[in-house]
Amino acid sequence: AQTVTQSQPEMSVQEAETVTLSCTYDTSESNYYLFWYKQPPSRQMILVIRQEAYKQQNATENRFSVNFQKAAKSFSLKISDSQLGDTAMYFCAFMGGSQGNLIFGKGTKLSVKP
């Protein structure tokens, strides 16, 4: 069975600084997808970034980028130039290539301080 582990329950960062959230996963599949979702206080789940396992190049979306280490089964999220609006719960998620459902980590609560 696939598992997703987020080892940092809470993190804080100063506005404009950079922060990295860690995520590791376990799977025997070779084809899969990884995601980072943001859940602000409104509780609406928002896709931050996604990575296809077959792609070696790390995904980037503006201030958000990932460090995907397939051999180590690691998928960390880097947020650059942190903004107050980045304050939220961040969930790492795995989707197997043969399945459609997402498996979520326990989440990291990020607080951006002014």
Place this chain on the structure above:
Amino acid sequence: GAVVSQHPSRVICKSGTSVKIECRSLDFQATTMFWYRQFPKKSLMLMATSNEGSKATYEQGVEKDKFLINHASLTLSTLTVTSAHPEDSSFYICSAQSSRGGSGNEQFFGPGTRLTVL
């Protein structure tokens, strides 16, 4: 595009009654919809996968007779919590996956429904 709505956003009911939650994909067709449950300060736990026109697939430990799921059209799935009890109080979130393409398609999430059972 890719908007998913849920109704109601909040519901309070008495113990023993049934509550229906609707999940709609507003601007795309969703072959597959998912229902999640989220406890306070916890992660999302998949309850069931719903495919249009067929029976839902429930995760282990989820009572299918208690949580009735119907996916009658490509834009609507419903979750009915039958004979609700206080322990069913939770935040329920649905997501919808586009009917275009296979796995790996993005899931679009609804805003969630907070259920409180008195």
